[in-house]
Amino acid sequence: MSEKTAITPPTHTTPPARFSHGVRKGGILQVAGQVGFLPAAGGQSHPVPAGPTLREQTLQTLANVHAVLEAGGAGWHDVVMVRVYLTDTAHFAEFNAVYDEVLATVAVPPARTTVYVGLPQGLLVEIDAMAVLD
């Protein structure tokens, strides 16, 4: 049976419940849902969003996803699926513009699903990702 390891970037706060920011088992690296919280020393108890705007939060959220990938020895090029949760259909075009900037150099972009849900007060975007490493 393959070993399972938790991936916790040094920039990430402790999760608010019993889950890991990233997990590697066999050839799968799964990144938990990330939001636009600023980098923090481990254990900081009051996570703060990068800012109130969609652009600020999207950039930080994607950076947080990438931090988990990187801590697991992977990058965007390993990602097969990105799940995007927005709160307002009117945000789609602006979100895509930022997303495309960040993933501009990824030769084979991941698949993606974008849906519109409720998120905790003040958060405009949440993103998770699955990478295949084997």
Place this chain on the structure above:
Amino acid sequence: MSEKTAITPPTHTTPPARFSHGVRKGGILQVAGQVGFLPAAGGQSHPVPAGPTLREQTLQTLANVHAVLEAGGAGWHDVVMVRVYLTDTAHFAEFNAVYDEVLATVAVPPARTTVYVGLPQGLLVEIDAMAVLD
């Protein structure tokens, strides 16, 4: 090509459509979205939630996810991702308390994403999970 097998715990009702409660193919075991229905003999046609409260439904939902894992020869320790669907952001803290109780002994907790969506009338939580077994 790897064999694909359906996983149906004896405690589970027949799904309301053409899907399996769990599927194993290659190293992947996928658990379908589970809700807080009480255990039932196969084929029972009127599933009943464990109760109206978030705590009752969360405990039963997690038990139902675990029943599928167990019927597939796996456990929480094999799970890399848990997707949690709640209906109200105000439920987050109470949900986490129950979740943490149930997963207290899992050495490497799965990654997790929690979003707020609509669910059928009377249901407060739905959860699915992916395990890696190879």
Place this chain on the structure above:
Amino acid sequence: MSEKTAITPPTHTTPPARFSHGVRKGGILQVAGQVGFLPAAGGQSHPVPAGPTLREQTLQTLANVHAVLEAGGAGWHDVVMVRVYLTDTAHFAEFNAVYDEVLATVAVPPARTTVYVGLPQGLLVEIDAMAVLD
């Protein structure tokens, strides 16, 4: 490290952002969220839904998922998980009837999760899928 390839059926429009309609890496084939847009020559800039009804959109959405699977050398029998996003809990029974028709001959149906979210104006259903091929 396994090769990663994009899967783009000839019937599909160019995605509105930097993502792939399908991706294959290692044994995983991930299909991006599909909606009920009619088949189009690559690059067509104004995708049009198959029709306003749930039935029309569900049939086209499932056909679009299948087109990606097929372009990746797979079929419904390889799919382990289907994620269904509807906009109204009242659509569940009608959706299931169409879903069951389309998957009628799949010996081991995939696992599935169905939740109710917001989708872009005019769209009633979105579906993604993960297949295991190794």
